[in-house]
Amino acid sequence: xxxxxxxxxxxxxxxxxxxxxxxxxxxxxxxxxxxxxxxxxxxxxxxxxxxxxxxxxxxxxxxxxxxxxxxxxxxxxxxxxxxxxxxxxxxxxxxxxxxxxxxxxxxxxxxxxxxxxxxxxxxxxxxxxxxxxxxxxxxxxxxxxxxxxxxxxxxxxxxxxxxxxxxxxxxxxxxxxxxxxxxxxxxxxxxxxxxxxxxxxxxxxxxxxxxxxxxxxxxxxxxxxxxxxxxxxxxxxxxxxxxxxxxxxxxxxxxxxxxxxxxxxxxxxxxxxxxxxxxxxxxxxxxxxxxxxxxxxxxxxxxxxxxxxxxxxxxxxxxxxxxxxxxxxxxxxxxxxxxxxxxxxxxxxxxxxxxxxxxxxxxxxxxxxxxxxxxxxxxxxxxxxxxxxxxxxxxxxxxxxxxxxxxxxxxxxxxxxxxxxxxxxxxxxxxxxxxxxxxxxxxxxxxxxxxxxxxxxxxxxxxxxxxxxxxxxxxxxxxxxxxxxxxxxxxxxxxxxxxxxxxxxxxxxxxxxxxxxxxxxxxxxxxxxxxxxxxxxxxxxxxxxxxxxxxxxxxxxxxxxxxxxxxxxxxxxxxxxxxxxxxxxxxxxxx
Amino acid sequence: xxxxxxxxxxxxxxxxxxxxxxxxxxxxxxxxxxxxxxxxxxxxxxxxxxxxxxxxxxxxxxxxxxxxxxxxxxxxxxxxxxxxxxxxxxxxxxxxxxxxxxxxxxxxxxxxxxxxxxxxxxxxxxxxxxxxxxxxxxxxxxxxxxxxxxxxxxxxxxxxxxxxxxxxxxxxxxxxxxxxxxxxxxxxxxxxxxxxxxxxxxxxxxxxxxxxxxxxxxxxxxxxxxxxxxxxxxxxxxxxxxxxxxxxxxxxxxxxxxxxxxxxxxxxxxxxxxxxxxxxxxxxxxxxxxxxxxxxxxxxxxxxxxxxxxxxxxxxxxx
Numbered sequence: 001x002x003x004x005x006x007x008x009x010x011x012x013x014x015x016x017x018x019x020x021x022x023x024x025x026x027x028x029x030x031x032x033x034x035x036x037x038x039x040x041x042x043x044x045x046x047x048x049x050x051x052x053x054x055x056x057x058x059x060x061x062x063x064x065x066x067x068x069x070x071x072x073x074x075x076x077x078x079x080x081x082x083x084x085x086x087x088x089x090x091x092x093x094x095x096x097x098x099x100x101x102x103x104x105x106x107x108x109x110x111x112x113x114x115x116x117x118x119x120x121x122x123x124x125x126x127x128x129x130x131x132x133x134x135x136x137x138x139x140x141x142x143x144x145x146x147x148x149x150x151x152x153x154x155x156x157x158x159x160x161x162x163x164x165x166x167x168x169x170x171x172x173x174x175x176x177x178x179x180x181x182x183x184x185x186x187x188x189x190x191x192x193x194x195x196x197x198x199x200x201x202x203x204x205x206x207x208x209x210x211x212x213x214x215x216x217x218x219x220x221x222x223x224x225x226x227x228x229x230x231x232x233x234x235x236x237x238x239x240x241x242x243x244x245x246x247x248x249x250x251x252x253x254x255x256x257x258x259x260x261x262x263x264x265x266x267x268x269x270x271x272x273x274x275x276x277x278x279x280x281x282x283x284x285x286x287x288x289x290x291x292x293x294x295x296x297x298x299x300x301x302x303x304x305x306x307x308x309x310x311x312x313x314x315x316x317x318x319x320x321x322x323x324x325x326x327x328x329x330x331x332x333x334x335x336x337x338x339x340x341x342x343x344x345x346x347x348x349x350x351x352x353x354x355x356x357x358x359x360x361x362x363x364x365x366x367x368x369x370x371x372x373x374x375x376x377x378x379x380x381x382x383x384x385x386x387x388x389x390x391x392x393x394x395x396x397x398x399x400x401x402x403x404x405x406x407x408x409x410x411x412x413x414x415x416x417x418x419x420x421x422x423x424x425x426x427x428x429x430x431x432x433x434x435x436x437x438x439x440x441x442x443x444x445x446x447x448x449x450x451x452x453x454x455x456x457x458x459x460x461x462x463x464x465x466x467x468x469x470x471x472x473x474x475x476x477x478x479x480x481x482x483x484x485x486x487x488x489x490x491x492x493x494x495x496x497x498x499x500x501x502x503x504x505x506x507x508x509x510x511x512x513x514x515x516x517x518x519x520x521x522x523x524x525x526x527x528x529x530x531x532x533x534x535x536x537x538x539x540x541x542x543x544x545x546x547x548x549x550x551x552x553x554x555x556x557x558x559x560x561x562x563x564x565x566x567x568x569x570x571x572x573x574x575x576x577x578x579x580x581x582x583x584x585x586x587x588x589x590x591x
Numbered sequence: 592x593x594x595x596x597x598x599x600x601x602x603x604x605x606x607x608x609x610x611x612x613x614x615x616x617x618x619x620x621x622x623x624x625x626x627x628x629x630x631x632x633x634x635x636x637x638x639x640x641x642x643x644x645x646x647x648x649x650x651x652x653x654x655x656x657x658x659x660x661x662x663x664x665x666x667x668x669x670x671x672x673x674x675x676x677x678x679x680x681x682x683x684x685x686x687x688x689x690x691x692x693x694x695x696x697x698x699x700x701x702x703x704x705x706x707x708x709x710x711x712x713x714x715x716x717x718x719x720x721x722x723x724x725x726x727x728x729x730x731x732x733x734x735x736x737x738x739x740x741x742x743x744x745x746x747x748x749x750x751x752x753x754x755x756x757x758x759x760x761x762x763x764x765x766x767x768x769x770x771x772x773x774x775x776x777x778x779x780x781x782x783x784x785x786x787x788x789x790x791x792x793x794x795x796x797x798x799x800x801x802x803x804x805x806x807x808x809x810x811x812x813x814x815x816x817x818x819x820x821x822x823x824x825x826x827x828x829x830x831x832x833x834x835x836x837x838x839x840x841x842x843x844x845x846x847x848x849x850x851x852x853x854x855x856x857x858x859x860x861x862x863x864x865x866x867x868x869x870x871x872x873x874x875x876x877x878x879x880x881x882x883x884x885x886x887x888x889x890x891x892x893x894x895x896x897x898x899x900x901x902x903x904x905x906x907x908x909x910x
Contacts, residue, residue, distance in 0.1 A: 315690075318729075325695065329702035329711075337688075337699060405686030410747070413650055413680040414703035415672055564652055 006096065006104025014111045027116035031123035034059055037513055040520045049132035056127040057225060060141045063120055064221050067149035068177060070113040075156030076173040077494060078109040079259070080163045092260060099256035102157060106252070110153040117149055137224075140237065144224055147241050147248075148217040152177060154248040154255075161255040161262060166493060180247070181218040188212035188219075190365060214243040281310060314343045333416060334424025338398045339431050348436045351386065355379075373461070376447040380465075383440045384472045389501055391433055391476055395483025396496035398425060403488060408563045418559045422484065429480050437476055444469050460529045467533050471540045478504050478544035485551035488562050503547050508540040515539065601664040603628045603755050603786040604649060608658035611644050611810075618644040620810035621658065626788060626803070628663075628754075631781045633801035633818075634790040635901055641810040642790040643683065646757045649788075650680035662755060676704070679748025683760040683790075687740055689733025693724060696732050696743065697750055704751035718746040722776055738769030745776060756780065756787045762796070774800055798897040808905045821900050829871045833862040834889035835880065845883040851875050863893075 014020050038055050046054065079101075082088040091101055121142050127133040156173045163169035188209035213219040220240040223233050315321055321340075328336035359379060363370045402408035411421065448465035449457075479500055486496035515535060604626040611619040619641045626632045636642045647653045648660055651671040660667045662674050688696060697715040706714060719725045722742040727735060735743060741761060748756060761777075762770045774796055781787060791797050797804065798818060805815040814821050835842045839857050846855035846862065851870040856863050864876060873890060880887045 321692075321695065325698055326708055329698065330708055333699055333702040336702070402686065406682065406684055407686035407688060409652065409682065410685055410700070411703060412652070413675065413678075414700060414751075415675045415705060416703040417672075560652065564647070 004100060004103055006100050007107045010104055010108040010111070014108070020112055020115060023112045024115045024119040028119040028123055031059060031063075031120040033513075034062065035123065035126055037517045040517055048130055052127040052130035052132035055130075056124065056133045056137070056141070059120075059124055059127075060145070060224070061221075063117065063124070063145050064148060064217075066113075067117060067145050068152050068181060068217065070110060070149050071152030071154075071156030071159075071177055072170055072173045073494075073498065074109045074113050075106065075153045076160055076169045077166045077492065078105045079157070079160040079255075080166060080169040081492070083164050084166075097256075098259035102161070102252060102256040102259055106153060106157055109156075110149075113153070114146075114149060117145060121145070140224055143241060144217070144220055147244055148221075151180075151217055151244050151248040151251075154251040155180075158251040158255045161259050170494065181216050184212045184216050185219050185222070214240050215247045216240070217244055220244065281313075284313075314341055316342055332420055332424040332427065334411070334421045335427045336424075337411075338425050338428030344394070345432045345435075348387075348390065348432065352383075352436060352439065355382065371450070373451050376451060380444055380447055380468060383443065384468065384475075385505075387433065387436060387440060388472070388475050388479055388505060389497070391429060392479045392483045392500040392504070393493060393497045394432060395425070395429060395480045396487025396490065396500065397493050398428075398487070399484055400487035400490060400493050400496055403563055412560055412563055418556060421559070422555055425484060426480060433476065437473065441469055441473070444472075460533075463530060463533055467537045471537055474541055474544055475504055478548040481548040481555075482544075482551045485555050488555065488559060504544050508536070508543045511539045511543065512536050600628055601661075602626060603630065604632075604660070604662055604788065606645075606658065606660040609645070609648065609655050609660050610657035611641075611648060611653060612656045617810055619648075619655070622807070622810070622812050624805060624812055624815055626786065628786050629781070629784060630786055630803050631777070631801045632786075632788045633794075633797035633804040633897075634788055634807065635794060635797065635804055635897070636790075636807035637905060640807045640905075642807060643759055644810075645807070646680070646759050646788065646790060649674075650678060650757055651675055676751065677753055678755045678757055679751070679753035680757045681744050681748050681759060681761055683763060685744055687732045687743070689731065691732050692728075693719070693730055693732060693735070693743060694728045697746060700747050701750040706751060714750055714752075718749045721749065721779070722746045723772065736769075738765050738772070741765060741769065741773060742776070745773070749780075754786060756785055756789075758787065758789045760790055760792070762791060762793060770796065794897040794901055804897070806901060806905065813905065818897065821897075829866040830893035831864045831866070831873055831876060832889075832891055832893055833864055833876060833880070833887065834860070835862070836886035836888050838885065841883065842880055842885045845879050845885060846876065849875060849879050861889075 035055055038058065039051065079088065082091075088101075124141060125138055128135065128138060155176045156169075159172035159176060160169045163172060214236075217240075220237060223237045223240065226233070316324065320342075324340060324342075325336060328339065362375075399408065402411070412418075444465060448462060451461060452458075453461075482504055483496065483500045486500045487493065490496035490499065512535060516532070602625050604624065606622050606624045609619055609622040609624070610617070622641070622645060624645075634642050634645070644653065648655055649662060649667060651667050651674050654668050663677055665673045665677070667674050688699075691699070694715055697718065698711055701711045701714055702708075716725070716728075719728055722745050724739060724742055724746060727739060732740065732743065741764075745758075745761065748758075758777075762773050765773060770793070777787060777789065777800060789797070789801070801818060803816060804818050804821060806813045806821070833842065833846075839860065839862055842862050843855045843857055846852050846864055851867055851872070852864055852875070853867040854863075854865040873892070876890060877887055
């Protein structure tokens with residue numbers, strides 16, 4: 001009998017896939033680009049040893065973020081998608097065991113990411129040649145990165161096994177990774193005063209803090225960076241790595257054990273996020289039900305179930321549903337379809353409220369030290385990034401799900417026109433995001449004005465905030481259009497969101513760094529901050545405008561064609577995110 | 592003064608050399624089809640024969656590569672909006688919004704057809720009653736059985752009171768009871784004056800349901816017309832069954848000796864007789880048997896079913 005048959009098969013499939021080799025080459029090339037860029041830009045004012053350390057440190061940090069993101073990107077939806085499509089049960093009709101499937105899926109989903117990381121590691125050794133970085137440090141960094149990636153994909157697999165819905169799988173993965181990587185160290189810092197250096201605290205508190213810290217890849221990363229600059233906590237570093245590895249194996253083992261028990265639909269999902277959400281929902285439900293349930297009235301039906309309560313929270317009661325229908329259906333039926341989940345805007349407000357609470361907690365805990373430019377910038381970056389990613393997901397979701405389910409073609413068989421569908425979706429996004437965007441802009445304004453140097457506002461400070469705010473609003477608009485287009489043409493919401501975020505959010509930065517590098521190579525240094533800022537805004541707006549315009553044109557002309565993709569013969573898939581005219585089929589009827 | 596005759600009513604569906612290709616693959620090859628108003632037309636063909644492509648062109652989803660199609664005189668490629676108001680299209684596989692209530696679902700599609708809010712409530716109630724789902728009006732669509740979802744799909748295509756229904760495999764995947772109920776609803780709709788085009792693989796049901804059929808293979812229309820017409824047209828090699836009181840082997844021998852009979856063979860104690868082309872006079876059977884001293888106890892014609900007709904006229908090349 002072959003050991004782990006699916007793993008073997010997936011490895012053979014991956015070996016035949018061009019993407020495996022391309023992703024590997026791209027990862028190494030990207031790492032070279034980062035090194036080249038740093039050498040060209042910072043080499044003028046740093047001694048060689050410092051350059052080497054900076055390159056090593058930056059590259060390690062970038063690869064660390066990449067490794068952490070792999071769980072959400074690669075494995076979070078690999079089992080849950082099979083559950084939704086009903087194909088998982090077929091595997092269990094064979095002799096395969098849970099661990100066969102979990103390890104096979106892990107190999108299939110994460111192998112490309114692992115190869116990419118592996119390809120980038122030799123590039124990490126280049127600083128070794130420059131001096132200032134030791135072989136020990138390189139070994140530690142490599143172990144840390146591989147371990148972090150394993151942890152991330154293991155968490156993704158665990159969440160995927162426990163979820164049916166892709167949103168739930170993704171949020172459980174991200175939530176668990178953030179919890180272990182960042183929240184646990186933060187709690188440990190508060191509990192034991194571990195990092196603050198203010199007071200050592202009692203030994204038992206320190207032990208608790210250490211126990212909270214050890215599983216965190218973030219803690220190991222922190223130790224690695226501090227050791228690089230002279231710290232000496234080698235035992236703790238390897239201990240943290242071992243704990244994270246054990247935790248990752250525990251996640252995988254649990255996933256393998258649970259998979260044969262949860263592949264059928266009726267099994268209840270009890271991921272961490274689900275448990276937490278369930279607990280909160282039950283508490284709210286209890287508060288809501290108490291005034292209604294204290295006295296049994298004659299003829300009263302049994303008390304409503306939690307599921308009914310959640311439905312009511314999401315869509316409103318019968319009257320509220322009808323009122324919303326009456327109001328929106330006559331305006332634009334698709335607007336109602338895309339906006340009928342009342343909880344969607346509420347969740348954004350809840351997110352903003354949670355951030356506000358965290359901010360207040362940070363301010364109370366850290367005191368005056370908290371109020372500094374770095375905190376302001378980090379706050380704005382977090383808010384902007386979260387809302388941008390959020391709108392990319394929401395813009396792509398409705399069209400993607402409706403196209404895949406076949407519901408979109410039913411809508412298109414009615415006299416509802418393509419412009420009406422697009423307008424309805426855009427207005428739904430507006431209802432969901434317009435007010436939070438205004439609030440975030442107000443927060444930006446407050447944070448911008450909160451910092452003054454020598455009782456004066458710094459021009460560069462104000463300029464960079466203004467640029468950030470302009471790009472934020474523009475990106476939200478671009479992402480709405482580009483997200484819709486990607487939702488229509490992509491295989492899944494995740495793929496659509498990734499592409500939209502990649503083109504609108506990441507590509508301008510890549511082009512910006514390329515521009516700066518070329519300027520440095522050509523000895524045309526952009527020394528003025530205003531010029532650098534204008535370059536970044538210019539690139540961001542240009543890229544976004546091109547992408548959004550192309551998306552808009554494609555949506556207007558090709559929505560009908562893509563809505564019934566399953567009837568078209570399978571063409572070559574295109575990596576080009578702006579779409580390509582399919583020339584083997586005549587156009588659909590648009591009138 | 593001579594009275595001008597009333598204009599000829601336009602056919603519900605008319606196609607003229609309708610052609611559609613997907614790259615090198617020809618899905619429809621110069622299809623000329625006419626369906627009269629009020630017909631219940633059964634569209635028959637193997638998988639990949641071109642049925643769904645035809646229905647999708649009529650539903651304004653696909654543009655023809657060549658030729659044209661008209662629905663009540665409106666060109667589907669040029670006047671898509673008007674056509675969409677006149678048709679109700681139900682694909683073979685359609686997505687439902689599982690988290691909607693039945694009423695919400697119909698209300699939404701009624702709004703897509705621009706039915707005013709005042710009328711929508713009554714319209715939804717009427718179509719739910721027609722398809723027998725009134726009891727389920729408050730249920731979630733996802734909680735309905737497959738048969739009920741199909742009926743809800745039928746209710747959806749009826750909300751705007753279309754003149755023509757395009758139903759692609761409406762009974763696929765349904766259990767026998769749900770199929771019978773679906774057929775009953777279709778009968779009722781025909782009685783109400785709707786023109787219905789139904790594509791199905793369950794030919795025995797189409798045989799009793801439809802008054803006209805079209806048989807398509809490899810994108811070409813092989814036959815289009817009344818169900819009885821196709822039987823008559825295909826009735827080459829007419830088959831009779833014969834039972835005799837005594838020796839069946841002797842009867843076979845006697846029948847084979849007649850030039851009008853192409854084949855005779857014993858099957859389960861009976862004799863299956865196939866006439867030669869151009870011969871259909873059953874009296875020769877009795878004559879031959881009586882002349883040979885075999886007592887005839889039973890004689891009946893094997894009526895050609897739609898399935899038999901389908902198998903005869905197609906070769907299953909598109910399966």
